[in-house]
Amino acid sequence: MYNNSFFKKILVVASVVFLYSCDKDYNEIGGDLIGENNFDLKKETYDVLAYNQKTGPIQSNNLEVNPLGIYNSTNFGETTANFGTQLTLEDEVTTVSTRPYVESVVLTIPYYYDASKTVTKTDGSHEYTLDSIYGPDKAEMKLSVYESGYYMRDADPVGGFLQPQKYFTDQNAEFDNVKKTNRLNDDSNLAQNDKFFFNPAEHVVTVTDSITKVVTTTRTPPGMQLNLNKGYFKTRIIDAVAAGKLASNDVFKEYFRGLYFKMEKSGSSDGNLAMLNFKAGKVTVKYNEDLSTTTGGVTTITRVKKTIVLNMTGNAVSLLNNDFSTNGLAYNALPNTGNTIEGDDKLYLKGGEGSVAVISLFNTPGQLEAIRNSGWLINEANLVFHIDAAAMSSSYEPQRIYIYDFNNNRPIVDYYMDLTTNSVDAKKSRFIFDGNLTKDATTKKGVTYKIRITNQIRNLVKYADSTNVKLGVVVTEDINAIVSHKLRTPNAFISGAPKGSVMNPLGTILHGGKSTVPNDKRLKLEIYYTKPN
Template sequence: MYNNSFFKKILVVASVVFLYSCDKDYNEIGGDLIGENNFDLKKETYDVLAYNQKTGPIQSNDLVVNPLGVYNNSNFGETTANFGTQLTLPVTITTISTRPYIESVVLTIPYYYDASKTVTKADGSHEYVLDSIYGADKAEMKLSVYESGYYMRDADPIGGFLQPQKYFTNQNAEFDNVKKPNRLNDDSNLAQNDKFFFDPAEHVVTATDSITKVVTTTRTPPGMQLNLNKGYFKTRIIDAVASGKLATNDVFKEYFRGLYFKMEKSGSSAGNLAMLNFKAGKITLKYNEDLSTTTAGVTTITRVKKTIVLDMTGNSVSLLNTDFAGSGLAYNALPNTGNTTEGDDKLYLKGGEGSVAVISLFNTPGQLEAIRNSGWLINEANLVFHIDAATMANNYEPQRIYLYDFNNNRPIVDYYADPTTNSVNAKKSKAIFDGNINVDATSKRGVTYKIRVTNQIINLVKYKDSTNVKLGLVVTEDIATIASHKLRTPNAFITGAPKASVMNPLGTILFGGKSTVPNDKRLKLEIYYTKPN
């Protein structure tokens, strides 16, 4: 009893001290939030200097998702997205028995689909709606899958073997020039090669057991499913086991250097582009062989079914060919670095091998110091970006943009301070930090993006030794991915960009903070505050 009472008293005292400390900190100038409601608060807006910065070729290896296909954007040109990947053995193989015969070699890669739109019919079949595809539905393209001749090292021999090897968006020619000549997806069904399209239909396989005669039907969601050349894999895989080529993954990856996916237009079709999780892809090789067993001096030969699986979990790279030279493309005419003094009137955010916007706050002399001396209690601060709706009409719009510390290629404090998560869609996490597109209720087109910078501004106001860093703005594929990727040719203005931007194939055009932009569209820093009596 005494101990419990003693600890309760200690807890009460500690709580009082904590609340007093919090209250004291709360009343420091510029050092608090006073709620989420901006009613009766005062608002000030400040000019923002913002300009474009192109990245050029950028590191694109081992992305979580990768584009594949052909996509034309009237503002940013046409992009052809190819892909290279190593194959790995989940189980190494040292022996193959006699008379091996390949039944099938099938490459599978799942597609993303919108589960909320899936329809289940009375017969157990399903109708799916594909997600993360840009362009016309079922647009035909020419798909060729080759054995790669390009060896993808794990470590960088120049940067030191402790550094992973980097691969870049503009290395397509290097992969294409050394690919093996045989097209692996040479099935007579042209939907698997010359007239390939991203098919939303589910895969249905009906099989009859050769012994029991039981018929089974297996249904799987939509995905790429290609029949590969059986004779080629008999020679390159089955026949290579005896020489130890599948005994370890290191030996195997040197021997069979992976796959190269090449996309081209098919006829008059403009094509389309899909985001794929290649890491979930695999090649399944099914074969039969003779199994010899000896019992009591009697040898029995049994024909058995075997499977070899080759995963796509090795090193990989997104390979982009982008034609920016389309007719009248304003983006193509932009300098690599925009107007760093007055800012640009429009900000071009482009994923992949694209561009970022660089943002500088409090550029007017004495502006930040005046806020520090004002006695304000800052409630909220936002950057609101207006979309150039007329120019973006008829183009796919990125669902989210991401603001980060451009100087140090890392998130700003408001990103870390946001604890919100989304169990249904992780891409919707960090809802307070925001950056999600706001759409017009009638047109369903994007109007603005808003990003919360409250803590960033509070720190600048509260701590005079805080560095007023430049901020970077990009399109993002995944708000949870905060790592940075390197430019192939860094310069004095930029050395890297967020990895999640490299993953996103889309672009958007926003109004900048230049004085020539109409005031109702101009980029501004909004600060909501109250001033104690």
């Protein structure tokens, strides 16, 4: 957490703005406040109108990371996350020689792990701790990987040739209904299918080459590694080369339409959910073939090894099924749009096919005009959100929330003006803008989220023609994923939500700004200001 003193934060902001020369007024105000004795720092708080807004099915194609698995939240029900992706040829293949024989077909997708917790043993082996896993450790699930029968177009034929095709969270049935009947991960090892789990163990592979008889051992970090049916890929991939199906990616993607990952319960296990970078995944087909060469009238047959790599870099979509029959009844019962007049006492932020909190500032008549006429210099403005600790006591908590211009589905000025970076993890950049989870030092549970909207308020005060737009608040997987994703069914209240929210599988419950919320937990706008004597 970034718990620097107030004046240290101002120094950081002033330094950043000076270096990047982003905003003259910002630099002047920050500079005027440092070390001046004729200014007296004061604080004022204002009521905030905040209400819930559900998104319904939302665009979920081509995300940087995707959930896969089953996650049961006490507040937001059970989510089953499936996935569909095209495959692309790493290299085009136009010929295959005689007697081709498939040695192996292996699907690999890396897992996220915490490098700081990796233990290296004396024998060279490693112990890893997985990251971005939600639910019971090593929970078993049924994983089925199928050849997809759903063709994922690049362009939208209805929206226009130049408009990319959108795919949505509620399209699982469409993918499931046209999948090919053969499950590809049919290995006898049940950990690869009926009793699959996200295994933190490193992969140790010892291979004896069938031709040279050389033995090699390799160690790789944990990841999904599934043996796919060799006969199926012999027929669908190797035998299709002669027909030109692997001669170009356009032809190949029409012929072999990709993979569909389907997750189901395994026995009494609740399952769990992992965030995966499918774009780093691939299917590697290793095969042998005979090559003949003729020299001086003598023909020599040589058995050679070949490889075809199919990358998961084509169009992809996160497919979500939500079940509220056991948990999440209160959330499911919420109206699509909350109380727009008085606000809601609890704000439900949920990622994926979820919900947004809508914030409306300065709703009391004459309130904003009074500030404009006061002569204040706005030093800092914050929205502090208090977490409903009782409701979230047994739940995973989102590490960050994000606020944006709800009217126009774009970032606010404070987002753009924060140029702070994190060299280790780009998702933790813009830490002055904040939105990070603040935890209790004893319980280690979340207490608050704070977001700075200083320049948003400054502009409203300084420029009478500034529009007092509504603000949206969402959970986010990545503070840099700000582009808006469209709702499947836009309405008069909402048309989209930030991509970073669609990527995040978690939710949180915050106290709203309604008068019925206890004052110490109520959402308020805090303004720190100075006024010359």
